[in-house]
Amino acid sequence: MRYLPWIWRRSKLAPFALAGWFAMHGAVVYAAAAAVAEEAEQKSDGGGSFLLSYALTGAGIVLGLLFVCRTSRRRDRARPEQFGETKVVKE
Numbered sequence: 438m439r440y441l442p443w444i445w446r447r448s449k450l451a452p453f454a455l456a457g458w459f460a461m462h463g464a465v466v467y468a469a470a471a472a473v474a475e476e477a478e479q480k481s482d483g484g485g486s487f488l489l490s491y492a493l494t495g496a497g498i499v500l501g502l503l504f505v506c507r508t509s510r511r512r513d514r515a516r517p518e519q520f521g522e523t524k525v526v527k528e
Contacts, residue, residue: 440507 474486 440503444503
């Protein structure tokens with residue numbers, strides 16, 4: 438878990454920008470979602486909300502990207518490959 442402080446240092450502005458966006462647009466989105474939920478509740482037979490499935494999918498994508506994109510922290514770096522030279526495979 439040593440890579441989490443590195444990610445936090447790189448993305449300090451993102452949580453504040455997201456909080457500001459939610460503060461400005463949260464009430465409108467909540468009102469629209471409430472209206473849609475009321476309409477769907479009247480039409481449906483009591484189906485569950487799909488908001489949780491979207492949140493779990495988003496969390497899975499974010500965690501997958503964190504896992505795939507984290508650095509390997511190797512001490513030795515790969516040597517640059519010389520293109521144009523033919524390589525002979527020894528058997």
